[in-house]
Amino acid sequence: MNVDMINSFINATVNALTTMAMLTVTRGSPYIKTTDENEFNRDISAIIGMAGDANGWVAFCLQRQLAVKIAANMLGEEKQEIDADVRDAVGEIVNMIAGGAKGELTQRGFSFKIALPTVVIGDNHELSRVKDFPYIVIPFATEEGNFTVEVCLKTNKI
Amino acid sequence: MSNVKILVVDDSSTMRRIIKNTLQKIGFENSVEAENGIDALSKLKAGGFNLILTDWNMPEMDGLTFVKSVRGSDTFKMIPVIMITTEAAKTEVVEALKQGVNDYIVKPFTPEALKAKVTRFISA
Numbered sequence: 162m163n164v165d166m167i168n169s170f171i172n173a174t175v176n177a178l179t180t181m182a183m184l185t186v187t188r189g190s191p192y193i194k195t196t197d198e199n200e201f202n203r204d205i206s207a208i209i210g211m212a213g214d215a216n217g218w219v220a221f222c223l224q225r226q227l228a229v230k231i232a233a234n235m236l237g238e239e240k241q242e243i244d245a246d247v248r249d250a251v252g253e254i255v256n257m258i259a260g261g262a263k264g265e266l267t268q269r270g271f272s273f274k275i276a277l278p279t280v281v282i283g284d285n286h287e288l289s290r291v292k293d294f295p296y297i298v299i300p301f302a303t304e305e306g307n308f309t310v311e312v313c314l315k316t317n318k319i
Numbered sequence: 320m321s322n323v324k325i326l327v328v329d330d331s332s333t334m335r336r337i338i339k340n341t342l343q344k345i346g347f348e349n350s351v352e353a354e355n356g357i358d359a360l361s362k363l364k365a366g367g368f369n370l371i372l373t374d375w376n377m378p379e380m381d382g383l384t385f386v387k388s389v390r391g392s393d394t395f396k397m398i399p400v401i402m403i404t405t406e407a408a409k410t411e412v413v414e415a416l417k418q419g420v421n422d423y424i425v426k427p428f429t430p431e432a433l434k435a436k437v438t439r440f441i442s443a
Binding site: 176177180181232235236237245246249250252253256257259260261263264265267268272275277 | 330331332333334336337340376377378404405406407408409410411425426427428429
């Protein structure tokens with residue numbers, strides 16, 4: 162995984178959240194995750210698998226308050242707690258992150274498929290890395306709370 | 320009120336509602352929701368549809384398979400289809416157009432982008 166790949170996920174994340182959830186998004190410094198401990202305490206994660214020239218998954222991890230706000234903004238409705246709409250909305254955001262990154266990476270010669278998203282809920286849950294695959298965490302901040310996009314991906318191209 | 324009837328196909332209830340809300344705001348009040356291709360083919364049987372908006376990646380039957388079925392049907396083959404999907408790669412767009420999709424919108428999209436595409440095919 163190289164800087165270009167990470168940038169593709171960053172661009173897709175900013176585009177998805179500014180366009181669909183009307184949030185201002187600021188990126189922090191990406192880092193390699195080396196332990197199972199979370200530096201960022203998350204309540205909900207939406208995960209989507211990838212297979213082809215890039216194999217692994219990308220996850221959109223956030224806290225309850227931001228997840229609810231994203232769904233509320235997307236739907237134009239008041240929301241108070243995590244419900245089916247919130248789960249669906251964060252799943253759709255990770256779908257857009259993976260799809261947007263795929264669009265950029267395809268232009269660089271990568272070919273891969275993306276799966277349907279899965280949503281996990283639980284206090285500070287852990288995501289299992291794929292053995293030996295690089296695991297990059299990209300932190301972001303918004304006016305409504307922080308989140309991470311976590312990429313555990315191995316490529317068969319440089 | 321417009322008599323135009325639109326089929327909105329997406330496995331995400333959030334996306335279906337965003338699309339329906341946008342359609343309503345631009346004067347298209349009569350839209351029907353379907354969760355996947357199989358559900359969409361069933362809903363089409365009611366008749367009277369002027370436009371189909373469909374996602375690509377869906378369980379049960381994906382959007383591309385659904386479009387192939389629509390184009391293979393004597394009854395439904397003339398209905399314009401716009402694909403609304405996260406599949407932003409050019410190769411995917413070309414594949415969708417080959418299979419009979421009339422136009423293509425990449426998620427995330429603005430209400431203005433949806434309006435511009437929809438009004439290419441129908442007017443309120």
